[in-house]
Amino acid sequence: MYSFDIERPTTIADAVAALGSDEAQALGGGQTLIPTLKQRLAAPAKLVSLSGIAEMQGVCVADDGALCIGGATPHAVVAREAAAAYPALAALAGQIGDPAVRNRGTIGGSLANNDPAACYPAAVLASGATIVTNARSIAADDYFDGMFGTALEEGEIIVEVRFPVPEAASYQKFLQPASRFALTGAFVAKFADGVRVAITGAGEEGVFRWSEAETALSHEFRPDALMDLSVSADGMIEDLHGSKAYRAHLVKVMTARAVAAAAG
Amino acid sequence: MPKVSMTVNGKAVSAEAEGRTLLSSYLREGLGLTGTHVGCDTSQCGACVVHVDGKAVKSCTMFAAEAEGAEVTTIEGMAAPDGTLNAIQQAFQDHHGLQCGFCTPGMVMSAAALLEENPTPTEAEVRHYLEGNICRCTGYHNIVKAILAASGQDVSGIAAE
Amino acid sequence: MPKDGGIGASTKRREDVRFLTGQGNYTDDINIAGQAYVHFLRSDMAHGRINAIDTAAAAAMPGVVRIFTGADFEGIGGLPCGWQVTDRFGEPMQEPAHPVLAQGKVRHVGDPIAAVVAETPEQARDAAEAIVVDITELPAVVDMRAALAEGATKVHDDLKSNLCYDWGFVEDNREAVDAAIKGAHHVTTLELVNNRLVANPMEPRVAVGDYNRATDEHTLYTTSQNPHVIRLLMGAFVLGIPEHKLRVVAPDVGGGFGSKIFHYAEEAFCTFAAKACNRPVKWTASRSEAFITDAHGRDHVTKIELALDEEGNFLALRTETLANMGAYLSTFAPSVPTWLHGTLMAGNYKTPLIYVNVKAVFTNTVPVDAYRGAGRPEATYQLERVIDKAARELGMDPIALRRKNFVTEFPYATPVAVEYDTGDYVATMDKLEEIADIAGFADRWEKSQDDGKLRGLGVNCYIEACGIAPSNLVGQLGARAGLYDAATVRVNATGSISVMVGAHSHGQGHETSFPQVVAEMIGIDPSQVEIVHGDSSKIPFGMGTYGSRSIAVCGSAMVRATEKIINKAKKIAAHLMEASEADIELKDGQFTVAGTDKSVAWGDVTLAAYVPHNYPLEEIEPGLEETAFYDPANFTYPAGAYACEVEVDPETGKVTICSFAAADDFGNIINPMIVDGQVHGGIGQGIGQALLENAVYDENGQLLSGSYMDYAMPRADDVPFYVVDHSCQTPCTHNPLGVKGCGEAGAIGSPPAVVNAVIDALQRAGKDVSHIDMPLTPARVWAAMNG
C-alpha cells in the first residue's frame, strides 16, 4: 500500500468536508478497497472512514413503507434487521461473501463500487430503489453506469438506500466457484404494478434489467412464463468460469428459480 | 507515527501505526501476537480472523486505526489464563481438526463466532459458515466434526476417526 | 487394543496445543534485530529480453539499503536441478541455466529481475517501482504443442529446442506394444488433460537470511519440507558455502504438498544478501507472488490407449504425454512425468505390455514440479479413466472389469520395471463395496431422479509408490541425491529421549507419531520421547518429507537407531544384573534376566550410561546415543479403491459430491487418527483438482487464475464427510515397521472417482458424453451435456 492518512469523522457533514480535499477517498467497510490498495491499484492521500457516522448506520421502515438502509450499514446487519420487512433483501445480504466480510462490508461501498458480479446492485435495480447521497436522490434506473461505473460525483457519498418493498421477491445467486461472487444472479421483485427483474454477474455492462422477462412475468408470475424467452449471448461476460452462452443460459435458469422461490 | 490504542485479549495496549497499518500487522508486528496469520492478499483465506467488539473480522482487511478503542480478541486470548484450552480448541485437538496449523487460528475464531450466533449448528450450517476460511490440509472433515463436537453434539456417528 | 500412546493408537497430537493457542513458530514469525526486507521486482511479461536496468533513481529512495540485479550474481551458480533424465536415444535431457536473478532474459511472469533491500517492506516496494527496466517483449511460448512446432520461439536461446527430453519407457517394449494394440479385439482411446494446479499451502513462502561476520556463519530460516536438501543444494551448487558454515532451519511450516521441497531463488538471495548487506534480510511472499513463483503441479496432455481381448482382459497399454516443465527445471521436475509416472502405469492390473512416452516441454510459464502425488496422480487418472471408458464401451461393469484384471499374486514384477512386494486389491475393493454401499446405489439414484438430479457412481483403484529408493537404483535413474534418511536417538541420563529426525513435519504430526514407535519399542511412556526436526544444526542429516516417505524411510532409520540403543542398553543391564547379555529381555521399560526375578529399570540403565560408576567401561563407551541411516530396499506400494457419488444439476451443470469413500491398504499403521486425516486432506485436494482448481494461462503467458478470486480452492461446503477405511493391511515386507506411507493416496486416488462419477451420471441420463477435462466446472459440464 502507498502511504495515506485515515480520518474518522462522526457526521456526514464532516465526512463530506474531509472528502473535499485532494486525493481523498471514502472508506466503507474496506472489503473491496483494502485489497485494491494492497495491489497498489489506488493511491489516495487520505481515507475518510464512514464507519463512525451514526446517521449512516442501521435499517428502518419509513412512513411510506420503504425500507431504509444507512449507507454504512454492514451486510450482516441488513441480513439480520431487514429479515422481517424485506426477507429477499435480507437473504441476499446474508449471501454476500462470508461472515467476516459481512461484518465489515457495507451497502454503500458495494453500490459505489458496482462490481459487475456484486449482489446488491441486483436488489437495488429490481426493487427500483433510490440511492440517497449527501447531495441528492438518484433513482436506481439512473444510477448504474456500466461495469464499476455509477452516477456518483467525486466526493459524493451514499448515505442511505431506500427500497420499496415488493409483494414477493427472491434473489437466486449462482456462485462463481473461486470468488463466490455471482457468476450470474437474478433478483425478481413483484410489485402491484408489475414485475422487475435485474441480472448481475452476467452482463458486460454490469447489472441490467431483463425487460422481456419483466413483461412476461407481469402477465403471469410463474416460472413457465419464461419458457419461450431466450437470452442473447451478445453482451454477456466470457471468462474462465463461463462462456457467454453459459451465462445467457444461467440468466434464464436463475430467473426462473427466483420466480419459483418468490411465488413460494 | 501516531499511536493506536485498543484492548487486546483483555489488556489495554498501544502501539505505533501508520494510516495504512492493517490490524493484522498491528497485532503481529506491533504487539508480537503472531498467532494471527496472513495467508492471502485478497481477503479470502480467513487465516487472519479475529474478533473486534465481539464480531469476526478479517484483520488483514481492516485498518488498525479503525479498531481504536475496540475490544479485540485473538487466538492468543482463547485459552484460559492457566493455558487450559477452551471447548473449541479442545475439540480441535480431540478430533484432529488441524494439521499444519496455519489456518487454525482463523478457524477457531470463526468457529467461536458461529457458536456464539448459533449454539447448535447443523453440519450444513457449519460448512456454510466457514465459507471464508480456507484449509488446505484437512479436507475440512475433522474441522467440521470438531465444531459440531464443540457445540455439544454427538459426533460419534460421523464416519471414521 | 494398542497400548495408549503406542503403535496403533490414535494418540492426540501434542503439537496441536501450540498451534491452537497461537504459539506456533512459523518462519514469518521470526524477526531478527536489525533485519532489512527484500522486495523482488518481477517480470510482468512472460518472455522478454532485458536491454538495461537503471537502478539509480531507486537507489536514492528512502530506506534503500542495496539493490541487486542479475549482474550481482554473475559467476555464482544457478539453481540446480536434482534429477537428470536420459532420453530414449540415450542422450541427457536439455538442461538450461536457472539464475537467481534474471540474466539477459525473463522467461515467465514472476521471474525476478531485481531485488531491493530496504529498511521496511513498503520502502523496498516503493523503490522497486522506481527501477527502470528497458525490456523488449518476445513472443510467449505457452501451448506445449506450439512450443514443439518447427520454428517455435525458444524459451532458452542456447538450447536446441523447447524439448527437454523425449523419454520412452520401457523403450524395448515399444514395438511389441504397438503390435499388440494393432491386433487387439478392442482398443479404447482417450485424450485428456491433467490440469495444471497450484499447491497453495496456506502459509506462503518466507525466507530470512542471517550472517555472522565474526564466525562467517550463515543461517537461513525457510519454509521448507527438507532443510538439509536446501543446505546441500544451495551451499554446494549456488553459493559455495561449506555445510559447516551454513545452517538451514525450517521451523513450523504451514503445509507444503510438494511446493516447499524445491530450492527457490529467494532462499539463495536472502542468504547471499545477508552477507552482502551484513544484516539479516527477510522476504515474505504475498499470495499473489506465490501464484507466480511457487512451482506448479501436473499440467500433462495425454493420449492413452488400452487394448483388450473379447473377455475384457487387458492386453497392452500405450500412453503419450506432453509434460510442461515451465520456463526452468525446478529441483525435481524431470523425475515427475518419468520415474514417478511411467513406473506406475501398470496400476493394480496385470497388463502384460506397457509403453510410456513422455515429452517434457519448456514454456514461458512458472516451473512445474511435484505436487502431492507427483506423477502418480497423472498415471492413476489416465489409467482409471481409460478403464472406465473401456468398460462403458464394452458394456461391462467398471468394477467387474477392474477385478478381472487385478494383480493377485505377490511379489509382482510389472512390465514397467517395479516390483510390488505386497497388496490385496480384491480385499480393498471388497471393503470399498461395503463402506460405499455400492449395492444401495440404485435406490439412491432413484431418489435423486425424483429430486430432478442426475446421480452417478464412480469407482477407481490406485497404486502408489512411496519412499522412493534405493539410492543406488535412483542414482542410475538420474537422481543427483541419495534417498535414504537418518535419525539420532539421544537417550538422556534420566531416560527421557530426544530423537533427531531427518523427516520434516509440516502438518503430518511426526512429533506425535514418531514417539509412539520409540515408546513402544522400549516400553516407556511416549511423553518421555521428543522429536527434533527441521534444523540442520541439530539433526545428523535428512532428506526431508515428501513422497509419503517419512515413516517408511525416516521411521525405519529411527527404528534402527533405537535397536542400537536397546542393544547397548542390554549390555549395560547385563552388567548391572551380573547376567549374560543374551538372557536380557526388555519389556515395559524393565530389563529382566530370563528365568529369574532380577530386573532393572530403563532409567537405572540410562543413568548408569551417563554416571558410569558401575559400568563395563572396558567393553563399551559411556553415553547412550545412536545414529542410523536407512536406505530402503524398494519402494513401498500403498494401494486402494475409491468411490464417489455425485449429483449433477441438469439445468446448470453443477456437480455436488454426495459421498466419497476410500478403502486403503497402507500396511501397518502407527496412528490411525493421523492417517485418516492425511487421507481426508488428500481427498479434499483431489476433489479440488477434479471440480474446481485450474491454473490457466492466456496466450500471452499471463496467469488468469492468479489469485483466489479465480483459482477456486475447495471450501468446507464443496465437500462431504468422507468414509475412510484402512483395515485392509498387507504390511510392507522390506521395512522394519511394515509401513507403506499414506500422505498422497487421497490426492492420487480421488480425481478419477469424481470424473468417473460425473460421466456415469450423464450417461445414465442418456447423454452422449464420454469425457470432460478437469476441472469439471458447471460451465464445462453444462457445455458437455448440451454439446
Ligand SMILES: Cc1cc2nc3c(=O)[nH]c(=O)nc-3n(C[C@H](O)[C@H](O)[C@H](O)COP(=O)(O)OP(=O)(O)OC[C@H]3O[C@@H](n4cnc5c(N)ncnc54)[C@H](O)[C@@H]3O)c2cc1C
Ligand atoms: C472475500 C470477499 C467476498 C465477497 N463476496 C461478495 C459477494 O458475494 N457479493 C458481493 O456483492 N460482494 C462481495 N464482496 C464485496 C463486499 O460486498 C464489499 O463489502 C463491497 O463490495 C464493498 O463494500 P465496502 O463497504 O467494503 O466498501 P469499500 O471497500 O470500503 O469501498 C469500496 C468503494 O466504495 C467507495 N465507498 C465506500 N462507501 C461509500 C459510500 N457510502 N458512498 C460512496 N462511496 C463509498 C470507496 O471509496 C471505494 O471506492 C466480497 C468481498 C470479499 C473480500
Ligand code: FES
Ligand atoms: S489473510 Fe486475511 S483473508 Fe487471507
Ligand code: FES
Ligand atoms: S491445517 Fe493446514 S491449512 Fe488448515
